[in-house]
Amino acid sequence: MPPSLAVRLGSLEAKNPIFSASGTFGYGEEMEAFVDPGVYGGIIGKSISQLPRGGNPIPRVAETPAGMLNSIGLQNPGFEGFMKDYLPRMRDYGTVLVVNLVGDTIDEYVEMARRLNEEEAVDAIELNISCPNCPEGGMEFGIDPRATEILVGKVREVYKRPILAKLTPNVTDICSIASAAEQGGADILALVNTYLGIAVDWRARKTILPGVTGGMSGPAIKPLALRAVWSVARSSSLPILGMGGISSADDVLEFMAAGASAVQIGTIQFVRPKAVLEILSDLERYLSEMGVTDISEMVGTLHSDFVVR
Ligand code: RRO
Numbered sequence: 001m002p003p004s005l006a007v008r009l010g011s012l013e014a015k016n017p018i019f020s021a022s023g024t025f026g027y028g029e030e031m032e033a034f035v036d037p038g039v040y041g042g043i044i045g046k047s048i049s050q051l052p053r054g055g056n057p058i059p060r061v062a063e064t065p066a067g068m069l070n071s072i073g074l075q076n077p078g079f080e081g082f083m084k085d086y087l088p089r090m091r092d093y094g095t096v097l098v099v100n101l102v103g104d105t106i107d108e109y110v111e112m113a114r115r116l117n118e119e120e121a122v123d124a125i126e127l128n129i130s131c132p133n134c135p136e137g138g139m140e141f142g143i144d145p146r147a148t149e150i151l152v153g154k155v156r157e158v159y160k161r162p163i164l165a166k167l168t169p170n171v172t173d174i175c176s177i178a179s180a181a182e183q184g185g186a187d188i189l190a191l192v193n194t195y196l197g198i199a200v201d202w203r204a205r206k207t208i209l210p211g212v213t214g215g216m217s218g219p220a221i222k223p224l225a226l227r228a229v230w231s232v233a234r235s236s237s238l239p240i241l242g243m244g245g246i247s248s249a250d251d252v253l254e255f256m257a258a259g260a261s262a263v264q265i266g267t268i269q270f271v272r273p274k275a276v277l278e279i280l281s282d283l284e285r286y287l288s289e290m291g292v293t294d295i296s297e298m299v300g301t302l303h304s305d306f307v308v309r
Pocket of ligand 1: 023047075128131132215216
């Protein structure tokens with residue numbers, strides 16, 4: 001018998017622990033040429049804002065050693081466009097469907113969440129309180145515990161299925177933000193969004209991204225993200241959807257050992273769009289080799305002989 005890859009994050013159940021990370025997967029359609037979006041444990045589309053956004057001037061990405069910086073600037077079709085043109089197709093993929101929301105104001109998040117509460121096909125919402133490239137909203141909420149708690153609390157009043165809070169690592173103490181999201185009523189913590197960074201062309205005396213800073217992702221951030229997941233897992237009782245530079249089944253199991261109940265894969269999909277398939281088959285093989293019958297047994301198994309002060 002192959003090992004079970006099924007996972008449970010509170011009341012959200014998935015057939016395997018691999019979710020597509022928001023912003024790296026479109027709304028599924030572009031990925032169909034490479035892989036059936038239904039093979040993921042869950043799919044999370046690009047952040048949706050109330051009104052459509054065209055995004056930032058190009059270039060919007062810069063390659064860095066073992067990673068990339070992005071400053072997409074929230075390009076998306078807006079809430080109505082998403083509901084009409086993208087959601088119907090996403091409903092048919094036959095896997096857990098999470099809609100990522102971003103707003104300039106609390107009211108914008110609340111209005112979109114209220115509408116999605118009526119859409120039974122949407123299994124959960126992920127609140128993007130961590131966009132590093134938004135002039136307003138986004139990370140503004142996620143760097144302040146009080147603002148996080150208030151925002152999540154207001155959305156909780158109108159949305160009855162699971163709420164994921166997607167956290168930024170660009171803070172001094174991510175555990176205090178995690179705890180604020182929990183207080184506000186979040187069901188699952190998703191971490192981490194991208195790290196703020198800069199890429200420089202010194203000969204031109206310019207930054208590569210016109211907006212100067214961008215969000216850093218890819219294998220280079222994996223140790224930082226693991227540390228964030230491990231810290232939050234020790235301080236919060238909520239299930240964690242971990243992410244940050246995951247490229248292989250080994251990486252998935254590292255995040256699960258550190259305390260993630262499931263993970264999101266992102267940047268690796270730009271390099272190997274079929275990565276999910278390799279990861280799922282390697283997960284089965286590694287667990288069989290280790291005699292593990294259920295992947296959930298791996299969650300939070302990391303131990304250390306060091307006393308953390
Ligand atoms: O669109 C973006 O520039 C963006 C977003 Br919304 C986000 O949450 N994280 C990121 O790295 N880029």
